[in-house]
Amino acid sequence: MEKEGVYVSKTQQKKAAKLTLFALTWPIFIEILLHMLMGNADTLMLSQYDDNSVASVGVSNQIMSVIIVMFGFVATGTTILIAQNLGANKRQRASQIAVVSICANILFGLLLSFVLFFFGESILSAMNLPEELMDTALIYLKIVGGFAFIQSLIMTLSAIIKSHGFTKDAMYVTLGMNVVNVIGNYIFIFGAFGAPTLGATGVAMSTAVSRGLGTVILFIVLYKRVKGELPWSYLTKGFPKRELRDLLKIGIPSAGEHLSYNTSQMVITYFIASMGTAALTTRVYALNIIMFALLFSVAIGQGTQILVGHLIGEKRHEEAYQRCLRSLWIGMSVSTFAAIIFAVFREEILNIFTDNPDIIQLGSILLLLTILLEPGRAFNLIVINSLRAAGDVKFPVYIGILSMWGVAVTISYAAGIWLGLGLIGVWIALILDEWLRGLLMLRRWKTRKWEKMSFIDNEEQGSDEEKEYAQ
Structure with a gap:
């Protein structure tokens, strides 16, 4: 076991030494570009359907951006803690933080999904949304917001994978999500292949489905890349007070800036x-x-x-x-x-x-x-x-x-x-x-x-x- 630990450590040190800004950044660049293209595809395809639908989805996504920031406080803490611990060669500590962060964001995501689904109309009304946009915005928010916990998983899994240096894997998953989203938009916005014409509702459905599939793939990637270093059994040893404390210590102040924005x-x-x-x-x-x-x-x-x-x-x-x-x-x-x-x-x-x-x-x-x-x-x-x-x-x-x-x-x-x-x-x-x-x-x-x-x-x-x- 000791020899195996030494081997893993040296391998990871060599990998870390090869990390450069360009090697890390270009896959992140493509990944973010694809995320933006997904949003632009929604807007562009909806613009061919109805300008009011564009405004409705835009306001709903403004709310979702705040929710995503709420998920981000765990993901941000995960990224920073794992990166620092890997740099300090504290691999077991990094692994414990990873499994705790996944479970924490799942629970938090389910809570916020409940709030968006059942209180979406009150939130939209508080934003002074014009009456003609309310019905469309509410349907979109209930579908996308109801599955918000999926986005929380995506952010956490992606943070763990990228902190280990596998930024290209996250990029490929995002590419696949884009393809599924655009195909779904085409089918449900324009009623292709005999499907009903659903407009903004179709966009919401496509977004939820593509994110769900993306989550499944990210779990597979995580299992493949860092399987031996993720001690899931650690969660059965008692409440992870130390890891949650560390995640919150960094994550909450970081999320505070995003949440304020x-x-x-x-x-x-x-x-x-x-x-x-x-x-x-x-x-x-x-x-x-x-x-x-x-x-x-x-x-x-x-x-x-x-x-x-x-x-x-x-x-x-x-x-x-x-x-x-x-x-x-x-x-x-x-x-x-x-x-x-x-x-x-x-x-x-x-x-x-x-x-x-x-x-x-x-x-x-x-x-x-x-x-x-x-x-x-x-x-x-x-x-x-x-x-x-x-x-x-x-x-x-x-x-x-x-x-x-x-x-x-x-x-x-x-x-x-x-x-x-x-x-x-x-x-x-x-x-x-x-x-x-x-x-x-x-x-x-x-x-x-x-x-x-x-x-x-x-x-x-x-x-x-x-x-x-x-x-």
Whole structure:
């Protein structure tokens, strides 16, 4: 057993040594691109059916984005803890965290699915949704939200697999989910092959089915890749207090920043809803388009988080510091270039989604403003991920709450409604918020206070059994 433990450890060390930003990031990039294409496929195919359905699904997905953040507090803690423990060669500890996180998110997912299914109408009403959109939005939310626990599993399984360096596996699963989703959309939106024409309901069904199949495949991948290192029997030895404590210690503050952002976006959506259905629809189209510029920073941020986590676990702080800065400039440059491309071809792109001249005109202005928005978002996606990976998880929450509500929400109302600038005022508020938070996060990283916040350095020493296993 001891020889086997030594063999596994050396093999994993060699694998970790080969991890590079590019090797980790390009599969993550493709995976996120495919996730975005799934959402855009829903929007594009629904736009051929009905603009009101697009707005209904957009508002419902705004709610789902908050729910996904709730699942993310476990997934984020899982990613950081596993990466740091693998870097420190504490493999048994990483394995225990993995099995506990899977079970924790299943239970949490079932609870939130119950809330969305039975209280969906009250939530939509609280968002000031126009009456003509309510029925469609509610059906969509009940189907997708009722199966929200599946998304919680996807996030947790994917986090475990990617933390071990198998980012390509998650990419392939997402590709398969996209294929199933698009085929389902085609069948149920347009009534192909004699199927009923269901519109947004068909989109919801396709989304639920594709995610369900994706979950099954991810379990198979997990079983294949890290089977021998996942001690399921550990769950029978008593309540996993230590692992849950560690997951919550990192996950809750990390999720707090995301939750604050998504909740503030829901309030801003409430403001936009008062501007009319056309404004809501324009926002949905604009966000779906600029997500393609954003994904570069998202992918680089996630890849950097895994690398920084491993480096922190190995106590290679200077390399972690430089890794974040290099990733930041790469992310800013690429995402800004992509935003410029979309701005240049803004009318042609918007014409793919709609022929409404008012939506095209307003959407074009938003795409121009996105050139200023994307560099600021790169700060948050890359530097914040690095801070979390190093163990500095509270500072982003404090700054995020102050800026999102003090800048994004406040100025959205003041400029968008009070001054009458509409969506343009909202976009200006978002630009100011992203840049303020981004610059403050960069300043925090350069202070290097995170060097003393490593979770590995601060946690209790493992049991004698763990130490023997790592030797």
